Every structure is written in C-alpha cells, then in structure tokens.
Amino acid sequence: MRLYRAKDYNDLSRKAANIISAQVIMKPDCVLGLATGSSPLGTYRQLIEWYKKGDLDFSEVKSVNLDEYKGLPKDNDQSYYYFMHQNFFKDININPENTHIPNGMEPDSEKECSRYNQVISDLGGIDLQLLGLGHNGHIGFNEPDTAFAKMTHCVDLAPSTIEANKRFFASADDVPRQAYTMGIKTIMQARKILLIVSGEDKAQILYDVLNGPITPHVPASILQLHSDVTVVADEAALSKF
Numbered sequence: 404m405r406l407y408r409a410k411d412y413n414d415l416s417r418k419a420a421n422i423i424s425a426q427v428i429m430k431p432d433c434v435l436g437l438a439t440g441s442s443p444l445g446t447y448r449q450l451i452e453w454y455k456k457g458d459l460d461f462s463e464v465k466s467v468n469l470d471e472y473k474g475l476p477k478d479n480d481q482s483y484y485y486f487m488h489q490n491f492f493k494d495i496n497i498n499p500e501n502t503h504i505p506n507g508m509e510p511d512s513e514k515e516c517s518r519y520n521q522v523i524s525d526l527g528g529i530d531l532q533l534l535g536l537g538h539n540g541h542i543g544f545n546e547p548d549t550a551f552a553k554m555t556h557c558v559d560l561a562p563s564t565i566e567a568n569k570r571f572f573a574s575a576d577d578v579p580r581q582a583y584t585m586g587i588k589t590i591m592q593a594r595k596i597l598l599i600v601s602g603e604d605k606a607q608i609l610y611d612v613l614n615g616p617i618t619p620h621v622p623a624s625i626l627q628l629h630s631d632v633t634v635v636a637d638e639a640a641l642s643k644f
C-alpha cells in the first residue's frame with residue numbers, strides 16, 4: 404500500500420487525477436471504476452481541465468460505477484447516473500455506451516445485480532477503481548456488517564449513511580433506503596485501487612482503516628489485503644497519524 408500526503412483538497416484532487424491520467428495514457432481502453440460523492444469532485448474537475456487542454460483522451464475508456472440508489476430514475480438530480488453525467492461525463496469525450504452504472508429503476512434486485520456483475524466481467528474486470536471513504540468505513544455502499552459482502556448486491560443503507568447523505572436531499576425522509584452496490588469482492592478484484600480521503604472528520608476512520616484490524620465492521624479495512632492500493636489523503640485526514 405502506498406500512502407501519499409496531500410496538502411489540502413486541491414492538492415489531493417490533482418494527485419488523484421494524475422494517477423488516473425497515467426492509467427488512461429498507459430492503457431487508453433482501460434476500465435475505470437468510478438465513485439460519486441464529494442471526494443472525487445475535484446479529481447473529475449481536474450481531469451476535465453486536462454481533457455479540454457488536449458492532454459487526455461477518453462474515447463476508448465470504459466467506466467463502471469460503484470453504486471446507485473434503488474428507486475431513483477436517471478433524471479432525478481440525486482441519482483448517481485445524473486451525478487456522473489453532470490460532474491464528469493458530459494465534459495469529456497467518453498462514449499456514453501461505454502459508461503455503466505447500476506440501474507436503480509430495476510425492481511428485481513437479483514436480476515440487476517447479476518446483470519451488473521456480468522457487465523464487469525464482460526469488460527474483463529476493472530483496471531483502476533477509485534474509492535471515497537464513508538465515515539463508518541464503508542466503500543461503495545458496503546456498510547459495516549458481520550461479514551464481507553461479495554459481488555454486486557442490494558443493501559439497506561445504514562442510519563449514519565442516510566444522515567450523511569441527507570444534505571443532498573430535501574430531508575432525511577427523502578433519502579432512498581436502499582442501493583445497489585458492487586460488493587467487497589468486486590472491489591477487491593480491481594487490479595488497482597485508488598482511495599481518496601479528505602477532511603478531519605475522516606481522520607479517525609482513515610486511521611482505523613489503515614492501522615486497525617481487518618474486519619467487516621470497518622469494510623474498507625479489507626483494502627490492507629489488496630496488493631496494489633494507493634491512498635491519497637490530505638493533511639486533515641491524516642491528522643491521527
């Protein structure tokens with residue numbers, strides 16, 4: 404595991420964007436695993452800037468997103484489909500047909516999860532998976548549990564996740580209660596993982612993830628077992644080290 408210390412969020416975003424750029428330059432038809440949330444916004448902005456300068460080409464890149472709320476249509480401004488389009492895809496030359504996100508409107512969980520697993524396997528797996536970190540140690544929507552979840556599945560969101568995400572909705576009652584997410588095994592099968600963590604509010608959980616025991620109660624702790632993980636965190640997030 405490599406740990407890079409960034410000065411602040413902007414520095415973190417530039418470092419993360421550099422790592423993703425290197426992947427795209429070295430393998431133009433790579434499969435990028437992407438995340439939503441606040442953490443990757445600066446990274447996406449930086450990648451867009453470099454694309455617009457002519458330094459990056461996404462025309463052959465394929466993407467698979469970690470997760471999607473169940474029950475939100477694509478045009479809902481809180482769906483992860485909408486987020487990815489607004490914050491990244493619409494400003495780069497990725498082929499929309501090459502972008503994949505779980506279908507939140509498929510009511511049959513088993514059907515949607517096996518479809519999504521098949522999509523990832525047909526693409527030949529994920530070359531580089533970008534991850535943010537939840538306050539309770541979740542990655543994707545893999546919440547603390549008594550066992551590590553395996554492949555794509557439907558989850559009930561933890562109260563702390565509903566609480567953290569309510570800032571994007573009119574109220575906590577409007578936050579969907581379920582989501583589709585890649586499983587821990589899906590994430591661990593990515594050839595490379597890039598975890599980005601910013602802010603003092605993530606300092607304790609980042610410490611636990613990297614130094615604590617490997618346990619499903621802290622889902623991201625499993626990353627200690629992956630052979631190619633890069634962590635980029637800002638000074639605030641590293642304040643417990």
Ligand code: F6R
Nearest residue numbers: 438439440441442535536537543
């Ligand atoms: C997003 C995702 C989540 C977030 C996590 C951190 O696709 O899978 O695990 O990465 O909740 O969210 P932020 O970055 O908003 O703090």
